[in-house]
Amino acid sequence: MLDKVTKQKLVVIGNGMAGIRTVEALLERAPDLYDITVFGSEPYGNYNRILLSPVLAGEKTVDDIMLNTVDWYEDNNITLRKGETITMIDRRTCEVVTEAGERVPYDRLLIATGSNPIMLPLPGKDLPGVIGFRDIYDVDRMIKASTDYRNAVVIGGGLLGLEAANGLMKRGMNVTVVHLLDTLMERQLDPVAGGLLRKSLEERGMVFKMPAQTQAILGEDRVTGVRFGDGTELPADLVVMAVGIRPNFELAKKAGLYCERGIVVSDTMQTYDGRIYAVGECVQHRRQTYGLVAPLFDQAKVCANHLAMKGFATYDGSVTSTKLKVTGIDLFSAGDFAPGPDKEEIVLQDANRGVYKRIILKDKKIVGAVLYGDTIDGPWYFQHLRDGTDVSHMRERLVFGAANLGDGGVSGQSSVAAMSDETEICGCNGVCKGAIVKAISEKKLFTLDDVRAHTKASSSCGSCTGLVEQVLAFTLGGDYSAAPKVKPLCKCTDHSHDDVRRVIVEQQLKTIPAVMRFMEWKTLNGCHSCRPALNYYLLATWPGEYRDDQQSRFINERVHANIQKDGTYSVVPRMWGGVTTPSELRAIADVAEKFNIPTVKVTGGQRIDLLGVKKEDLPAVWADLNDAGMVSGHAYAKGLRTVKTCVGSEWCRFGTQDSTGLGVKLEKFMWGSWTPAKVKLGVSGCPRNCAEATCKDVGVVCVDSGYEIHFAGAAGLHIKGTEFLTKVETEDECLEVIVALTQLYREEGWYLERMYKWCDRVGLEQIRKRVVDDVANRKALFARFGYSQQFAQTDPWAERASRGVDRNEFAPLAELELA
Amino acid sequence: MTQWIEIGALTDIPRLGSRVVRTPGGNIAVFRTESDEVFALDDRCPHKGGPLSQGIVHNKRVTCPLHNFVIELASGQAVAPDEGCTHTHPAKVENGVVWLSVRQAAAVS
Ligand SMILES: Cc1cc2nc3c(=O)[nH]c(=O)nc-3n(C[C@H](O)[C@H](O)[C@H](O)COP(=O)(O)OP(=O)(O)OC[C@H]3O[C@@H](n4cnc5c(N)ncnc54)[C@H](O)[C@@H]3O)c2cc1C
Ligand code: HEM
Ligand code: SF4
Ligand code: SF4
Ligand code: FES
Numbered sequence: 001m002l003d004k005v006t007k008q009k010l011v012v013i014g015n016g017m018a019g020i021r022t023v024e025a026l027l028e029r030a031p032d033l034y035d036i037t038v039f040g041s042e043p044y045g046n047y048n049r050i051l052l053s054p055v056l057a058g059e060k061t062v063d064d065i066m067l068n069t070v071d072w073y074e075d076n077n078i079t080l081r082k083g084e085t086i087t088m089i090d091r092r093t094c095e096v097v098t099e100a101g102e103r104v105p106y107d108r109l110l111i112a113t114g115s116n117p118i119m120l121p122l123p124g125k126d127l128p129g130v131i132g133f134r135d136i137y138d139v140d141r142m143i144k145a146s147t148d149y150r151n152a153v154v155i156g157g158g159l160l161g162l163e164a165a166n167g168l169m170k171r172g173m174n175v176t177v178v179h180l181l182d183t184l185m186e187r188q189l190d191p192v193a194g195g196l197l198r199k200s201l202e203e204r205g206m207v208f209k210m211p212a213q214t215q216a217i218l219g220e221d222r223v224t225g226v227r228f229g230d231g232t233e234l235p236a237d238l239v240v241m242a243v244g245i246r247p248n249f250e251l252a253k254k255a256g257l258y259c260e261r262g263i264v265v266s267d268t269m270q271t272y273d274g275r276i277y278a279v280g281e282c283v284q285h286r287r288q289t290y291g292l293v294a295p296l297f298d299q300a301k302v303c304a305n306h307l308a309m310k311g312f313a314t315y316d317g318s319v320t321s322t323k324l325k326v327t328g329i330d331l332f333s334a335g336d337f338a339p340g341p342d343k344e345e346i347v348l349q350d351a352n353r354g355v356y357k358r359i360i361l362k363d364k365k366i367v368g369a370v371l372y373g374d375t376i377d378g379p380w381y382f383q384h385l386r387d388g389t390d391v392s393h394m395r396e397r398l399v400f401g402a403a404n405l406g407d408g409g410v411s412g413q414s415s416v417a418a419m420s421d422e423t424e425i426c427g428c429n430g431v432c433k434g435a436i437v438k439a440i441s442e443k444k445l446f447t448l449d450d451v452r453a454h455t456k457a458s459s460s461c462g463s464c465t466g467l468v469e470q471v472l473a474f475t476l477g478g479d480y481s482a483a484p485k486v487k488p489l490c491k492c493t494d495h496s497h498d499d500v501r502r503v504i505v506e507q508q509l510k511t512i513p514a515v516m517r518f519m520e521w522k523t524l525n526g527c528h529s530c531r532p533a534l535n536y537y538l539l540a541t542w543p544g545e546y547r548d549d550q551q552s553r554f555i556n557e558r559v560h561a562n563i564q565k566d567g568t569y570s571v572v573p574r575m576w577g578g579v580t581t582p583s584e585l586r587a588i589a590d591v592a593e594k595f596n597i598p599t600v601k602v603t604g605g606q607r608i609d610l611l612g613v614k615k616e617d618l619p620a621v622w623a624d625l626n627d628a629g630m631v632s633g634h635a636y637a638k639g640l641r642t643v644k645t646c647v648g649s650e651w652c653r654f655g656t657q658d659s660t661g662l663g664v665k666l667e668k669f670m671w672g673s674w675t676p677a678k679v680k681l682g683v684s685g686c687p688r689n690c691a692e693a694t695c696k697d698v699g700v701v702c703v704d705s706g707y708e709i710h711f712a713g714a715a716g717l718h719i720k721g722t723e724f725l726t727k728v729e730t731e732d733e734c735l736e737v738i739v740a741l742t743q744l745y746r747e748e749g750w751y752l753e754r755m756y757k758w759c760d761r762v763g764l765e766q767i768r769k770r771v772v773d774d775v776a777n778r779k780a781l782f783a784r785f786g787y788s789q790q791f792a793q794t795d796p797w798a799e800r801a802s803r804g805v806d807r808n809e810f811a812p813l814a815e816l817e818l819a
Numbered sequence: 820m821t822q823w824i825e826i827g828a829l830t831d832i833p834r835l836g837s838r839v840v841r842t843p844g845g846n847i848a849v850f851r852t853e854s855d856e857v858f859a860l861d862d863r864c865p866h867k868g869g870p871l872s873q874g875i876v877h878n879k880r881v882t883c884p885l886h887n888f889v890i891e892l893a894s895g896q897a898v899a900p901d902e903g904c905t906h907t908h909p910a911k912v913e914n915g916v917v918w919l920s921v922r923q924a925a926a927v928s
Contacts, residue, residue, distance in 0.1 A: 443900070453900050453901075454900045523877065523878060524853070524877070524878040525835060525853055525876075525877040525878050526877055527875075527877050527882065527889075528874070528875040528877065528882035528887060528889075531875060531877065532875070550833070550836075551833055551834065551835040551836045551875070551876065552835075552875065553875075554875065554884065555873040555874070555875075555884040558873075559873075563870075563873060563884055563885070565867070565885065567868075567869070567870040567873070808831060808832075808833070808838065812838065812839045812840060812841045812846075813826055813827045813831055813832065813838035813839060813840050813849060813917075814826040814827055814840045814841070815840070815841040815842075816824065816826075816840060816841065816842045816843075816921060817842075817843060
């Protein structure tokens with residue numbers, strides 16, 4: 001902690017969703033830059049305010065909605081001063097002042113004070129029993145009141161009011177919602193949708209008094225009733241005011257910061273005092289204030305970037321969409337739907353099904369959408385709204401949604417919304433969309449991990465993770481984006497991949513038990529997620545020193561073959577650069593016949609796959625292949641897999657360089673290396689690109705003047721073209737850059753994170769700087785890779801076929817017969 | 820009545836690993852935990868029959884290699900939220916020797 005003295009001090013006022021999301025994003029980008037202190041009036045860690053409604057409705061507990069527990073602050077060296085309110089900012093001395101009068105200095109200050117519920121200035125507003133709906137304290141009081149009293153009045157028929165009313169009703173109270181206007185949620189709904197909503201809430205027992213103006217709150221020691229403008233009265237033991245929120249900027253204003261309806265900030269989330277930033281509901285950006293989390297999280301990201309001194313991001317404002325969180329009611333609204341002369345609307349109303357849809361167009365684009373009863377296409381409309389898509393070509397059928405347009409390809413999001421319940425989402429585990437949606441709604445799942453655990457979707461290859469996330473997003477609406485960002489490695493620990501990798505190096509940890517002990521793993525031997533990850537991290541960090549732990553390897557890597565659904569294995573011998581010989585083919589044919597191997601298939605990576613080999617036959621199969629000069633193709637490995645090539649200048653009339661030869665050279669140099677996830681290469685002899693190099697993890701496209709190196713492509717469930725890294729003139733340079741790139745990925749990638757995801761996370765420029773621009777660093781990376789290859793390049797098949805390594809693995813322990 | 824059959828040495832099974840015992844009624848997976856306890860289960864995952872012997876063993880559980888069901892070694896029960904149960908067989912270690920009592924099947928070769 002010595003360096004604390006020299007670190008800059010960041011003080012955060014407001015321990016809420018926007019402030020802490022900013023801190024999390026800052027820690028991701030620059031973990032050690034600041035000494036951080038957070039002040040929060042509430043006596044808790046940071047919790048998911050959105051989910052107060054399900055807590056009130058008894059569908060969740062306060063523990064369920066904690067996002068950052070007190071331990072989290074400690075683990076990240078953040079000083080949390082919960083239950084302490086800041087009463088003044090002294091900009092002259094750069095200090096904040098607490099309620100108790102303590103002065104705390106800052107170098108940078110972040111104001112994230114959120115907002116306060118508006119309490120109408122009515123007679124009786126201060127009586128006990130009159131409350132807002134903003135925090136845990138309010139919810140506690142409402143729950144208490146629901147056990148002691150019968151009658152509740154909720155003032156305000158907006159999103160918040162209806163969620164409060166629904167919760168109180170679920171808790172057994174008689175609830176009347178009082179609304180000034182004659183349409184519920186008038187800011188999100190038009191009168192028709194508002195009417196449908198009112199009808200279905202009434203069917204559930206909610207009572208409405210609208211339009212009605214509240215005139216006074218009655219009572220002496222406690223509220224007893226409410227009186228309205230027309231003179232009528234209603235008995236009430238509890239009055240919840242949910243008429244709106246007011247950005248909480250008094251503190252900033254007193255400090256002389258420029259405020260209008262909120263604290264005015266620039267596109268970098270700075271106030272008029274450049275040392276002071278503000279995010280969340282308390283700010284006003286380009287004349288807008290926001291009351292939903294999605295835009296606040298966008299702000300948080302930009303603010304964190306700037307605080308991390310990576311000041312390239314700017315915030316341009318957000319368009320928002322809304323979903324009402326009342327279980328059983330489907331409602332979606334986005335954009336601007338007030339009628340106007342220059343607007344057109346398309347309406348669909350199906351009274352029998354209780355469905356209503358209204359799409360508002362302006363200049364051939366969607367500017368607003370209101371959906372009731374069938375909200376499945378909400379995200380799809382919202383996507384077009386945000387993208388400003390010209391929708392004139394699909395105008396006639398627009399209102400029927402994405403499915404009816406066959407418009408699946410615009411983005412993943414749209415395709416998910418459009419999918420039928422029978423559509424398979426996870427090909428590996430055969431899980432269809434309906435099953436995921438059902439699990440999410442019935443079992444109240446909120447995170448990807450939950451969905452994985454309950455449905456198995458995305459728990460294997462993980463390539464459908466994006467789709468599953470989208471299913472989550474559209475099933476839960478606004479709730480989903482609230483998942484915390486810094487992900488622990490797995491459920492056995494709170495530490496992230498980066499933490500673990502860093503600590504392994506810093507503390508010189510060299511065995512899995514040592515890591516688990518030092519980092520205080522929560523389980524005895526970890527699990528199937530963290531053990532393979534730790535094994536890889538140790539192997540990559542301590543080449544030659546760390547002893548590979550076979551029991552922490554997934555079966556495929558333990559037995560050097562791919563397990564199949566019936567428990568047999570597949571065997572893929574290496575064919576350097578996809579080139580083979582008649583004698584190799586003959587040997588493969590012989591092996592297939594000798595061991596009755598049922599299927600022989602050519603793979604996508606230019607190799608031959610022998611499928612259906614029995615486990616106990618593996619060593620003998622390998623021995624025969626070894627005898628013919630073939631070694632393991634590592635088709636099972638989180639490591640270098642195949643280098644696919646085309647015939648190049650040796651044969652092809654278009655070829656510019658010897659792509660086949662370069663592919664073979666790369667493969668011979670790199671085979672056997674373990675990487676965070678599989679690595680596939682491709683080398684094409686000219687830009688016609690017959691080896692499909694530009695959708696590989698690393699691809700080379702030969703041109704007359706040299707070699708273009710591309711990387712970070714993918715061609716699985718996600719299809720992504722590569723990024724151009726650099727161009728070099730010689731084969732040797734080409735090899736050096738590719739090896740250095742792979743080594744950087746080996747040192748920094750998270751286990752199971754493909755190269756393209758790593759690139760997304762770290763940034764192309766960062767990678768190029770260290771692999772291409774910084775030549776000394778490139779050479780050092782290259783040398784480290786070479787060093788580690790000494791220990792990696794032994795054929796695992798030969799070890800097992802002839803040297804008896806792991807003999808036990810392949811033979812049964814005993815054979816029992818019937819008596 | 821429990822009939823115990825000697826199936827091998829404890830050291831023949833890797834720690835946090837498993838070996839298979841062949842029987843006419845199908846394979847039985849014998850597991851060894853970090854603290855040298857042994858457990859025996861039918862080598863069939865309750866989900867889609869995956870070979871549990873090939874899974875990663877952690878504490879007193881094994882993760883099926885096919886789709887990651889986690890099975891309790893002692894009870895054969897899938898850990899929630901998954902559902903299902905695998906047949907267990909009594910197993911014990913005495914003086915470094917592993918003994919198995921096959922339910923329903925019997926006798927040694
Ligand atoms: C019941 C409910 C349901 C909601 N549902 C949704 C939804 O479905 N979707 C959606 O997008 N949004 C929803 N919202 C809105 C969302 O919760 C807010 O937009 C978000 O929490 C605002 O974040 P913030 O960080 O700006 O403010 P907050 O989360 O309110 O954090 C501000 C914190 O600062 C503290 N503070 C204030 N002043 C001081 C001071 N002087 N010193 C120290 N601490 C101080 C406060 O106590 C508070 O803890 C809902 C809100 C509520 C109340
Ligand atoms: C302008 C376009 C293209 C031209 C002129 C072209 C031309 C050729 C030629 C001449 C060959 C012959 C090499 C041989 O004789 O074996 C070849 C091979 C091949 N081409 Fe193309 N091609 C083109 C685009 C593509 C594309 C877009 C793909 C796939 C995405 C592709 C896939 C292949 C494959 C797989 C081979 C075999 C490569 C090998 O394994 O040797 N080609 N192409
Ligand atoms: S081989 Fe790949 S694409 Fe084919 S079924 Fe298996 S996981 Fe899916
Ligand atoms: S990529 Fe170019 S060199 Fe290679 S096979 Fe295709 S056309 Fe020929
Ligand atoms: S067969 Fe075991 S998890 Fe599917």
